[in-house]
Amino acid sequence: xxxxxxxxxxxxxxxxxxxxxxxxxxxxxxxxxxxxxxxxxxxxxxxxxxxxxxxxxxxxxxxxxxxxxxxxxxxxxxxxxxxxxxxxxxxxxxxxxxxxxxxxxxxxxxxxxxxxxxxxxxxxxxxxxxxxxxxxxxxxxxxxxxxxxxxxxxxxxxxxxxxxxxxxxxxxxxxxxxxxxxxxxxxxxxxxxxxxxxxxxxxxxxxxxxxxxxxxxxxxxxxxxxxxxxxxxxxxxxxxxxxxxxxxxxxxxxxxxxxxxxxxxxxxxxxxxxxxxxxxxxxxxxxxxxxxxxxxxxxxxxxxxxxxxxxxxxxxxxxxxxxxxxxxxxxxxxxxxxxxxxxxxxxxxxxxxxxxxxxxxxxxxxxxxxxxxxxxxxxxxxxxxxxxxxxxxxxxxxx
Amino acid sequence: xxxxxxxxxxxxxxxxxxxxxxxxxxxxxxxxxxxxxxxxxxxxxxxxxxxxxxxxxxxxxxxxxxxxxxxxxxxxxxxxxxxxxxxxxxxxxxxxxxxxxxxxxxxxxxxxxxxxxxxxxxxxxxxxxxxxxxxxxxxxxxxxxxxxxxxxxxxxxxxxxxxxxxxxxxxxxxxxxxxxxxxxxxxxxxxxxxxxxxxxxxxxxxxxxxxxxxxxxxxxxxxxxxxxxxxxxxxxxxxxxxxxxxxxxxxxxxxxx
Numbered sequence: 340x341x342x343x344x345x346x347x348x349x350x351x352x353x354x355x356x357x358x359x360x361x362x363x364x365x366x367x368x369x370x371x372x373x374x375x376x377x378x379x380x381x382x383x384x385x386x387x388x389x390x391x392x393x394x395x396x397x398x399x400x401x402x403x404x405x406x407x408x409x410x411x412x413x414x415x416x417x418x419x420x421x422x423x424x425x426x427x428x429x430x431x432x433x434x435x436x437x438x439x440x441x442x443x444x445x446x447x448x449x450x451x452x453x454x455x456x457x458x459x460x461x462x463x464x465x466x467x468x469x470x471x472x473x474x475x476x477x478x479x480x481x482x483x484x485x486x487x488x489x490x491x492x493x494x495x496x497x498x499x500x501x502x503x504x505x506x507x508x509x510x511x512x513x514x515x516x517x518x519x520x521x522x523x524x525x526x527x528x529x530x531x532x533x534x535x536x537x538x539x540x541x542x543x544x545x546x547x548x549x550x551x552x553x554x555x556x557x558x559x560x561x562x563x564x565x566x567x568x569x570x571x572x573x574x575x576x577x578x579x580x581x582x583x584x585x586x587x588x589x590x591x592x593x594x595x596x597x598x599x600x601x602x603x604x605x606x607x608x609x610x611x612x613x614x615x616x617x618x619x620x621x622x623x624x625x626x627x628x629x630x631x632x633x634x635x636x637x638x639x640x641x642x643x644x645x646x647x648x649x650x651x652x653x654x655x656x657x658x659x660x661x662x663x664x665x666x667x668x669x670x671x672x673x674x675x676x677x678x679x680x681x682x683x684x685x686x687x688x689x690x691x692x693x694x695x696x697x698x699x700x701x702x703x704x705x706x707x708x709x710x711x712x713x714x715x716x717x718x719x720x721x722x723x724x725x726x727x728x729x730x731x732x733x734x735x736x737x738x
Numbered sequence: 739x740x741x742x743x744x745x746x747x748x749x750x751x752x753x754x755x756x757x758x759x760x761x762x763x764x765x766x767x768x769x770x771x772x773x774x775x776x777x778x779x780x781x782x783x784x785x786x787x788x789x790x791x792x793x794x795x796x797x798x799x800x801x802x803x804x805x806x807x808x809x810x811x812x813x814x815x816x817x818x819x820x821x822x823x824x825x826x827x828x829x830x831x832x833x834x835x836x837x838x839x840x841x842x843x844x845x846x847x848x849x850x851x852x853x854x855x856x857x858x859x860x861x862x863x864x865x866x867x868x869x870x871x872x873x874x875x876x877x878x879x880x881x882x883x884x885x886x887x888x889x890x891x892x893x894x895x896x897x898x899x900x901x902x903x904x905x906x907x908x909x910x911x912x913x914x915x916x917x918x919x920x921x922x923x924x925x926x927x928x929x930x931x932x933x934x935x936x937x938x939x940x941x942x943x944x945x946x947x948x949x950x951x952x953x954x955x956x957x958x959x960x961x962x963x964x965x966x967x968x969x970x971x972x973x974x975x976x977x978x979x980x981x982x983x984x985x986x987x988x989x990x991x992x993x994x995x
Binding site: 355363364365366367368369371372510511516520523524527530531625626627628629630631636638640641642643644 | 789790791793794796800804807812813814836837838839840841842843863864865866868869887888889890892893897901912
């Protein structure tokens with residue numbers, strides 16, 4: 340049992356976007372207008388019945404929700420606990436990312452925007468953004484690290500086929516951090532007609548809260564489905580991988596104020612937490628500001644942001660959303676990590692025993708199950724955030 | 739009267755503020771660049787503290803920052819380099835940088851040290867008004883440093899007034915909502931600058947972003963007290979060659995001297 344105080348603040352940051360000491364909006368004045376408009380309008384728009392009707396309709400008939408909650412029998416037997424998989428990999432475009440992009444595209448239309456920009460790491464968010472832009476006939480520009488463009492070629496092709504322009508981010512480590520920098524700069528350069536769809540629970544307020552709310556459909560469904568299947572809507576554990584943390588935020592959201600539910604976030608340890616090639620932000624980071632919010636950041640003692648490493652492009656990020664930083668600091672969340680090698684093993688293992696090929700990001704979440712000392716009475720929900728098609732090139736190297 | 743106020747008291751038109759990146763082009767060039775700027779007609783120096791993820795900066799300044807970091811620049815090294823600057827530099831020096839490196843150095847220590855070495859003011863683009871009023875502003879004021887806010891063509895009138903009231907030295911008018919180093923349409927910019935001029939603000943106005951030569955400097959200073967040049971100067975330094983010669987040629991071309 341956790342020893343924490345249930346705090347409304349886990350679901351509702353302050354007016355200025357703070358979860359404890361983390362969050363806020365550390366943005367240049369050039370972005371003030373856009374961010375202020377979002378800040379004053381997002382909750383109102385999201386709670387509007389007409390907005391909700393369209394959002395729910397698209398989630399159901401376009402995304403394919405609700406996604407199943409699947410009892411993984413062979414995995415359960417092996418681990419010695421009851422393991423359910425929340426099948427976000429079955430969403431249209433193959434990952435949870437589209438829950439957020441569907442919401443934000445409707446919101447962007449409400450704000451009268453004509454053009455969408457987005458950053459992407461693994462390309463899942465880029466594809467999900469390009470998809471909803473095609474659906475709504477909006478211009479779409481995706482910023483993607485040059486290194487990620489190489490290692491996620493199928494997703495780049497998908498974005499282009501969907502009509503998006505993919506611009507390589509060539510600065511820094513040429514991965515997700517740099518793609519995010521480029522997207523923010525592009526937004527600064529044309530703020531009036533453009534909406535920036537951030538793909539994770541990062542960025543200046545209100546993005547972390549807004550994205551968490553759009554993704555919260557994951558835990559909303561888990562509660563209902565678990566109740567139907569077990570008679571109890573609360574699991575003992577929810578496990579999700581964390582880069583910026585959007586699938587984890589969505590999977591945790593409706594359990595944040597349920598003290599009996601252990602929230603387990605799994606970071607990418609890369610070659611090992613202390614190897615110098617890692618993306619385990621809570622283990623290696625310190626409080627700092629990155630991409631417009633105060634959180635935990637991997638950085639040098641001089642405050643320069645460090646280039647992380649993970650085999651999975653989606654977790655290759657030197658920060659973490661402010662909600663997660665607060666979950667870590669307040670000990671409401673349990674933060675574990677899995678190495679590149681462990682994630683690869685888990686991906687192959689899950690494929691063989693459950694017939695599901697997960698994304699490399701998602702595979703990290705499975706790696707910690709054997710280490711959690713689970714009991715037979717435990718009911719664990721793992722957020723199966725994405726499918727592995729995009730990672731086949733990497734998997735083929737290890738067949 | 740602060741050093742910045744004195745500048746505008748003595749010169750109400752065509753005040754030139756030039757940006758340079760500390761530790762660029764080489765680690766030890768900081769003082770040399772500053773000396774050349776002073777000698778060749780700059781009225782104010784804006785000294786950039788390099789950061790790995792500078793959101794408001796365009797490619798030219800980003801590249802100079804990455805090079806400066808690779809050269810070994812950081813805040814502690816910078817303070818050491820400029821500890822005796824007041825023996826040779828008499829014009830105001832403003833530090834420009836991003837919050838994260840300053841937070842790691844320690845915000846209060848940073849302000850104390852800046853004052854101690856003779857820095858006059860700060861420009862911190864990612865320190866927003868709300869956070870300034872919550873805590874940081876007090877520390878800046880206690881250390882007698884001027885703080886300069888940015889305003890853009892999209893900033894509402896009430897907010898411009900508020901940002902002006904909290905700024906000291908001058909108000910930084912971003913010529914259009916954009917990162918540094920982009921070309922601007924100066925007819926559009928002129929309307930916005932006339933609007934600012936008509937507001938009769940407490941502070942003089944310096945225009946930045948997109949000022950790169952005599953034509954843009956003349957246009958920008960038509961309705962304001964002066965302008966800030968950054969990327970265009972860094973570009974000249976990037977070409978290599980003698981710093982003194984480069985700076986003299988560039989500033990002469992801008993000022994039409």
